[in-house]
Amino acid sequence: MKPRLFEKIPLGLALAFFSGLPAYAQASDEGAGLYGPPVVTDWTAPVYPPGLKAENIEGRVQVSLVVDEHGVPGNVRTTKSTDPRFEAAAIASVEQWKFKPAVADDKPVAMGVGITLLFKLPEPKKPGLLPPPASMPRPLKKTPCKVLSQVEAEFPLALAGRGVVSGRVQVELLVGIDGSVSDVRILEATQAEFVMPALEAFRRWKFEPARQGDLAVTDKVATSVSFSAMDGLSEATRNRLSDIRVNLAEGQRLEQVCERAPECTVGISPVFPHDAAVAGRGGEATVEFTLGSLGTLFDVRVTNASEPAFGRALEAAIRASKFLPAKKSGVGVTAPMIWTHKFRQPAATPPADPDAESSETRVIRIVNAGGKIEGARGLDRKLRPIWRQLPVVSEGLRESGEKHTAEIEFVIAPDGRACLPRIVNASNEEFGWAAATAVSCWVFDPPTRGGEPASVRVRIPLRL
Template identity: 25%
Template sequence: MPDAATLASLGGAALGSLWLPVAAWTVLALIIEGALRLTRAEAAVGLPVRGAALAALPVALAVPAALGAWAPNVPVALAAFAPPAVTWLPEVVVGGGAAAPALVAPPAGLIALGVLTALALAASVVALVRVAGGALRLARVRRALPPAPPAVAAALDAARQRAGVGRPVAAVEAPPGAAPFTVGWRRPVVAVPADLGGAALDVALAHELAHVRRADFAWHAAQRAVAAAFVWHPLAQALGRGLDLDRERAADAAVLAACPGRRRTYADLLLRYASLPAPPLALGAGRGDSSLKTRIDAMTCTLSPDRARRLARRGRLAGLLTLVLAGGLAAMTAPHPAPPDPAGDRALAPPDTTDEVYEVADVQPQLIGGLEGLQERLDYPELQHQAGVEGTAVLQFIVSKEGAVTDLQLLRSTGNDGLDQAAAEAVREARFEPGMQDGQPVRVRFAVPVTFQLEGGAATPPVPEAGADGVYNVAEVQPELVGGLEALQERVVYPEDARAEGVEGQVVVQFVVTEAGGVADPAVLRSPDDRLSAAALDAVRGLRFEPGRQGGEAVPVRFAVPITFRLPAGEDQGMAPGEVRYWGVDVSRLSGGAEIERRIRSLPSTLAQENAAGGTAEVRYTIGADGVPYDIDVVSGGGPLLDAALAIVRAPAFHTAEGARPGLGGTWTGTFGLNYQRPG
């Protein structure tokens, strides 16, 4: 079962990307469905308009995703619905014994939205699996049906020519007890009951050929897929039922136009097959008896061909307008770029708007005087103390380049202004040694919980405790990186394709330092590019630490490090025609690095001789404890360039030298890739 934070994260992400567009679509679809029912619209209008309304639902979801791709800053706005990622100081307790660390609980609304999103996604998966199963069963039924008698096949061919259907249509015999139905789009098949003949056969074939002419089977399959994907939305199901009826009404009108003197015969046919089944996803003539009265009523007032064509044109125009309106509403509801401004936050210190704010810096700010100094500045207000008022205030702030507290905000109140003000005054006076990034002071975001409680007398510094997952955010003795930052820097390999494109920036990686000093559960908190993320994760996975300790015992501690990818000033990022570059592994660290580099230098002439296309090829591999690559998989690319990458990885020269392998013992998984700029 996902925890509350995971559900809140899911709910926050789904709010802008799923629920707001769905809400906008719901308003539009309700108006459209209501108008169609009030006006009792003909099938020529209802079919395109309802179809466009249902298609507008995935369109409404695609618009925010497209905006996110075209405007990368748009997703930043989603941060307004979730607590910011900040570094937390241990809890400060005033007026009593140590309390359990207070964490900012995710908003209950986002947790509920996350639960709703998870249930909706699960329902969608189940419904889509059922549709896929129905498609498989239909394919088996289609293959098993015997050909229809020659007389039926001849009648179908004659009806096909009269209906103006250019594609060949096969006639098969329907299963016993089934209504006539149509299967297939590119190679349609009409299934006819063995006992059907005479005038009834003619009108049944006219009905099925009307479906074939309009490619109804393909539209019907797409409708079923959309309705399954949104099975949790009642309006999507209502539109689907309306489309089913409109599709059959349109076929009814086509039958009466083709066979004007056989209205009674056709009505008898519908009554005969109304309650008989058809295979899943097939288009059956009966389609159930619930809509039979509506269809027969519609046959009493048929439209002239000219009026039917005019209505069809208007319906298509209205359907196009529906799609445009859905896209516009989705764009209006999509999140717009804006700095997070959490509801309920109260600014308690003047903002500092200069320069970037870091969540984690190379050198984190240090609280001058430690937590004890902050504790000494905290006073339990006498009035609240005598009244027995308790509570926890959570304060977020930015440590400036000078070490001062700026942008102080109250993320969670104690519920008492006096306690909130006392906490804010103590934190505002705190001073830090500023954080450093690349040797320069930078602004870093922090947060601290301050608890006022009555029991126990004098306040004592809190004892760090593990979270629900058994991992400490802060330990009495923090983990230390073996070899310092230089050890991390030596492991970082700048991806060659990112270097060639001039991609640079900082990647912040969070992980857990285990009791043995290893790295577990690494994850990227912030990154400008997926390739830099992969390189940072590769570098972090092999780090070794002196483990963190609590009460003298080694404990798992959550840790984060920033890794900066920066290109030298003036470095040429372009690739010359005919040039080959590699990425993913530092060849100079391999035992056969010279041989690998010689191979890479010889590749341009080889690739030119083979007239290879330009592009990239990437291979993923695992190096065993003996230094030999195995489990080699193709990630991307093809042709001679991929062949060259595979040959290099499989070569004995690719074996790593002792002590130079990216991982420390055991196995190591990495990637190797080639870039090639084709001449001319």
Template identity: 25%
Template sequence: MLSTTSQAEVAANIFSMALVDHTITQPIPVYPAESLKSREDGITVLKVLVAASGEVKEIAVEKSSNHKNLDQAALEGVKQWKFIPKQAHGVAVEDWVSVSICFSGKEVVVLTPKQINKRYWVKDQNGCKLFDNYLQQLAKYEWNGECQNGFIEGAGEVIAVYEGKTVNKLKGTFHKGLLYGEAYAQTLDSEFNGMFVHGLKNGKGTLVWNYGMRYEGDFLNSLMNGHAIISWPNGVRVEGEFDKGNPVGNKFTPPRFTHRARLKFPETLAGFHKSGAVTLQALVDEKGEISQIEVIRSDHPAFEREVFKVVASSEIKPAMVNGKAVPSLFRYPFRFGSNSEDNKPYSIGLDPEVETTGDVPEQVKLDALPTFKVVAPLVYPFELFQKKVTGKVAATVLIDPTGHPADINITEASHQDFAAATRAMLASCVFTPAIKEQVGAWASLKIGYEFSRNSKDTLYDSDVYRILRHSKEVKAPVYKLAHLDQKPQAIYSPVAELPYGYEVKSAEKVLVEFTIDKNGAVQLPHILKSTNPELDWLAMTTVSRWFFKPPTVKGEPVDVLVSIPVIYSAANN
């Protein structure tokens, strides 16, 4: 990136970069004085025919900057270049290349499509191609503008929709599917306003994360590169240089555990599995407090529960910039045992009778089978557990191309409550979808579960038996909310999932009672009152994943009985 304070300085600057199969070392085009004076800016895309000698044989404006002086400056500059020609079987040959000259403020940026990765090309609802550097592979893309020669073209807006939610948005001017000029981009965790060239952030821009961190400055190929000011919501502010996304001269350290409790292998999985993993992402503020926890991966709810026990009793040092604490996102993988890929908590089999890649079933060979990404708890019906009723369930679950369980068919069940619990568990899981030719595909899985006190599938551990034993001995729960030092504080409380295609027409309420044990885990959930029995098992499955800071009485951890309404709102379904 070049700061141009005069034409002489611009002309004197030399740059070197890769251009498809060509390498060039030539002067950057001059920013016209008249354009600087009148504050003209824009992007000129040139189409260049490089001769076998490396000379420019033909050159033309493929996309205008809408300013004649800028287009002419780009043409005059690139005409002087000499390329290393493309080689075909050891012989130099002619080849067309595309060059973009970005005039912005007092800066000139030269870029080519070299940096564009083919895997970031997607198609909209009409099959029109576009480039999205934020790639939402499993989302459906919608474009409200024109389509020319198979590519989106002109001004408009692209949105990527996944599971009914907008996960990405691009708004600006596109040429051959690529975003150019001043544009707006939004993801689930950030917003960007600034310059794009060849579909990538290039030039000046402002990137703001949802938690308040703000970067305002230079970008190169979507990396923070050049001079910038970065600030945080607690007032910390740093100005300096960035090189390929990394600060130069400013010491930055990410959040880290200063004290981490020992991670224990779940007792309920001992003898069943040798390994497992859970990955969390969270926001760590400048005080080291953790919030906005998201489970990225969880091989089994028992692993997940052990991880939250560690999080609840550990200390985290916040991110530091030049000795000052700042809020930052924190992603941490927790691994259990040998972490061998040969030991998965659930074995699943592809059902060849209903394997599909679209709406119509057909026999195909998938490139990758669907797998569990986040495994939800399987709730053992409380009354059946108390009566020591055991049983098994077999099910077939149809996974759509986004990884969502589209249909759950219980093929065998020894009790209707076991069937209901299994259906709710599978509906609450997150899957990685099957892949066919690099896109999500339909696939159906066959899976079975066992309900018994010794089963790996259910989540009842020694704390359950301790709570039940104490309750039986004293004829009452140990404590109630009024006895606690303070109200229970949730560390992790994901929202309840709705069945595929289910819509709430009016507010539905399920009152769930459960025990928070002295570690903070939810035990023995059951329904006190409900307006819709169909949602009961989903509510209990969701609540089983919640985790709290250990409840205390006079500073000592205790078990406490609580009841919480789970409300399904018609406003957001």
């Protein structure tokens, strides 16, 4: 038996994976700390233009400026005035003001602010220690960033070979002050395989940065990318090419069941059972189920499996998937469904294009060749998840109120995909497979060791 090296992740970190917090931050935009605009510590009242004073003309000037993280004002300019002859005096006044910088999340930050200066007669004999309330600085409204250029995401070749023909990834982009995408938070993905192509594409998008007055500021943008390899195909052809399809009786046509076939909105790939994978065995399984008129799954059952583990893996995958129902005359209808999946061992010779096979297939090839996969010690940086799926179980197990646990060992491939999960122990068999299936969808920042891409073996506990 080959030695198994792994790194066990503490339960605290495991629970953090399910916190629902962004991968790049553990707080809201403004954090849990203090937040506020710059505070005036000293000011110089504007000098009333003599000519306007002699004519008994009053006025108002709106000034825009940037107060940097040290409290120094800059980019002082007027944006609106009742009489342009007041503007020079307003600018000269504000340029002499002193500030404590704005604060965000307990840290001093630069901020674009606006100040309204009032020219009223008669002038006060002696200016106050601070400006009047109407002249206190206020944060300027932020102008959102704008897309300048986009990069299309490529459809994963490995998925095209498995019958997956469409998908979608929803994200939140963090756009920096230079207009580049500094981070991407995955909000939803129909299949884990789409996550990395989407990330690679989004990180190359360019924006005109958001602004607060003259200050370029970071911004967040919610957007999505769609993948499709079925544009222009008929409903019947789509159904025939899909791995998960309407289970038509012999001689029955799709239009007899529905006018529009069900759509798999979240397609989860089945886990390759660990013991079979490392022993070099492939397999096959078929799951049949009923898809209700609201997209709910009923009567999920394994109807064929070359080994029980293949059936359990496929059943867990279908429970974790999501669907839009079949439709007839624009109304959702119930449809019998079937999914037959073949669990294939890696080909003897790797394909010329490495992207033509999945990360899991490459990991299985390494393991079967006796390759050593080490734990997380010695990595260049801590493992950081960027997408994770929750375990999905049957309604009966979910409503039983029982508490279940499972410990899953898995490999994080050099591209960040979680692969080849092994159920180390589980208090319930169904939850064990659900946990392994969920983990197989996780995506991490690609791990490196000594600057080189690395595979990493880890363990993690999960709870129901």
